[in-house]
Amino acid sequence: MAQPVIEAEELGVKFAVNRRRKRSLREMFIHGTKRDPNAGGNAFWPLRGVSFSAEEGDCIGIVGKNGTGKSTLLKLIAGVLLPDEGTVRVQGKVAPLLELRAGFSEQLTGRENVYLVGSLHGMTNEELDARFQEIVDFAEIDPKFIDSPVRHYSSGMKVRLGFALISQLEHPIMLVDEVLAVGDKSFRRKCYDAIDRMLSNNRTMVLVSHNENDLKRFCNRGLYIKEGELTMDSDIESTLSAYNEDTKAEIEARKNRNNPADPEQPPRSDEDDGQGGDQAA
Numbered sequence: 001m002a003q004p005v006i007e008a009e010e011l012g013v014k015f016a017v018n019r020r021r022k023r024s025l026r027e028m029f030i031h032g033t034k035r036d037p038n039a040g041g042n043a044f045w046p047l048r049g050v051s052f053s054a055e056e057g058d059c060i061g062i063v064g065k066n067g068t069g070k071s072t073l074l075k076l077i078a079g080v081l082l083p084d085e086g087t088v089r090v091q092g093k094v095a096p097l098l099e100l101r102a103g104f105s106e107q108l109t110g111r112e113n114v115y116l117v118g119s120l121h122g123m124t125n126e127e128l129d130a131r132f133q134e135i136v137d138f139a140e141i142d143p144k145f146i147d148s149p150v151r152h153y154s155s156g157m158k159v160r161l162g163f164a165l166i167s168q169l170e171h172p173i174m175l176v177d178e179v180l181a182v183g184d185k186s187f188r189r190k191c192y193d194a195i196d197r198m199l200s201n202n203r204t205m206v207l208v209s210h211n212e213n214d215l216k217r218f219c220n221r222g223l224y225i226k227e228g229e230l231t232m233d234s235d236i237e238s239t240l241s242a243y244n245e246d247t248k249a250e251i252e253a254r255k256n257r258n259n260p261a262d263p264e265q266p267p268r269s270d271e272d273d274g275q276g277g278d279q280a281a
Ligand SMILES: Nc1ncnc2c1ncn2[C@@H]1O[C@H](COP(=O)(O)OP(=O)(O)OP(=O)(O)O)[C@@H](O)[C@H]1O
Pocket: 015, 036, 038, 046, 064, 065, 066, 067, 068, 069, 070, 071, 072, 073
């Protein structure tokens, strides 16, 4: 039987009170060695006891409410965070499309960032020279901006340049965190084509998204993370149904709480589902 390309066992990470958590080299490179300024509250486990494995060619969608640990899971797979419990074993190189802003240095120009981040991911200068124009064209960065510091770029420009660069990597595993939500319509179409191309090469992808259409389009499997725990690992349709059911039940419960069966009480008009416009709910 083929070895899984990603294998997580009882994976957990803790954000601790007033204690410097172990940081990976990459994390230190991105954030420096400063203490986490938010490390003041109680210790908590954003993610705990997560076990799953992915085979070559799998495209796994991760769903769940905001703040339930989806991005944290991707960071653990990418090696950007180190687990406090359990293990994650990854077979092959990882192309991470997450925290692109953190990956790019604001002071450096678009060109410098492409060379720096590309080389950090193992591309040679020759490869970068050969692909540079293609990357800039894909990202639709106006040539007059490519030598400006990235801090002057819009968030869409940064994500486009990040996607254009990372999608050039031929690594067997891709981790994608919500980047499809950022680009405009025409850019999204190009991203879809690029992802289709990557998946047709039997690569493995893990995608965090709140967009049900994207999840259904690409993923064969779905993981549902609820309050830091993996509550479902199934086909994407069943996983989305379970998530949508829970969300519906939660909205109902909230409505009932805010609006108990009291004929005197007028119905509230400001209900929302608390998902900030999420489409997967
Ligand atoms: N570096 C950190 N230090 C402290 N807490 C953190 C850190 N990173 C994430 N968290 C917290 O961990 C929890 C999980 O965050 P995570 O970003 O994984 O959620 P998510 O499911 O990806 O959310 P969203 O759907 O909003 O992107 C949240 O409560 C978040 O505030």
